[in-house]
Amino acid sequence: AQSVSQHNHHVILSEAASLELGCNYSYGGTVNLFWYVQYPGQHLQLLLKYFSGDPLVKGIKGFEAEFIKSKFSFNLRKPSVQWSDTAEYFCAVSLLGTYKYIFGTGTRLKVLA
Amino acid sequence: DGGITQSPKYLFRKEGQNVTLSCEQNLNHDAMYWYRQDPGQGLRLIYYSQIVNDFQKGDIAEGYSVSREKKESFPLTVTSAQKNPTAFYLCATQARGRTDTQYFGPGTRLTVL
Numbered sequence: 001a002q003s004v005s006q007h008n009h010h011v012i013l014s015e016a017a018s019l020e021l022g023c024n025y026s027y028g029g030t031v032n033l034f035w036y037v038q039y040p041g042q043h044l045q046l047l048l049k050y051f052s053g054d055p056l057v058k059g060i061k062g063f064e065a066e067f068i069k070s071k072f073s074f075n076l077r078k079p080s081v082q083w084s085d086t087a088e089y090f091c092a093v094s095l096l097g098t099y100k101y102i103f104g105t106g107t108r109l110k111v112l113a
Numbered sequence: 114d115g116g117i118t119q120s121p122k123y124l125f126r127k128e129g130q131n132v133t134l135s136c137e138q139n140l141n142h143d144a145m146y147w148y149r150q151d152p153g154q155g156l157r158l159i160y161y162s163q164i165v166n167d168f169q170k171g172d173i174a175e176g177y178s179v180s181r182e183k184k185e186s187f188p189l190t191v192t193s194a195q196k197n198p199t200a201f202y203l204c205a206t207q208a209r210g211r212t213d214t215q216y217f218g219p220g221t222r223l224t225v226l
Contacts, residue, residue: 004155006155009153034214036217043218043220044203044217046216049214099161099163100161100171101158101215103155103157105153106153106155
């Protein structure tokens with residue numbers, strides 16, 4: 001069965017530290033890849049997405065992610081986090097040819113001021 | 114703001130009662146989804162609908178039912194057969210085209226007493 005794994009369930013960083021959140025998926029076909037973020041008390045919203053082309057994609061608020069097809073990975077990065085980045089981050093995969101999304105279990109990030 | 118409306122924000126019900134959660138959208142999106150979010154488990158798909166009068170079961174459909182009589186509306190009923198209904202429920206929409214982003218509503222937190 002298809003699945004999405006997020007390795008870090010809880011991450012605590014100090015402001016200005018660099019961030020990398022891991023995401024791996026298991027599916028041999030073509031996929032679209034997403035990172036969503038849920039700030040405290042807010043809607044789940046799109047951070048960035050990869051459909052095709054340049055495997056390094058940039059999103060809002062200085063986030064970027066790199067798709068490495070050979071590793072089935074789509075890791076999220078930010079060079080310098082801010083207190084306002086405190087949120088829960090979800091990796092998701094949509095399978096080409098379907099309307100179905102598969103979400104990872106999420107990573108709770110806490111940034112200390 | 115417009116977009117996706119879920120009501121109510123908080124809902125309390127006694128065990129054994131059916132309850133219906135509302136999801137309305139004014140984005141003119143074809144596809145609509147219901148997810149359940151539990152701590153440490155990410156988002157799990159309950160039901161989805163690609164078109165009016167048609168819907169498919171997701172990964173955890175047991176104990177839930179839906180209808181899609183109008184494009185704008187996709188209500189979810191949590192029946193008494195659902196063994197552990199207390200959770201946060203999210204509705205999402207997606208425009209036509211299987212590569213499009215999903216957009217999420219604010220969610221309904223259901224507590225069964």
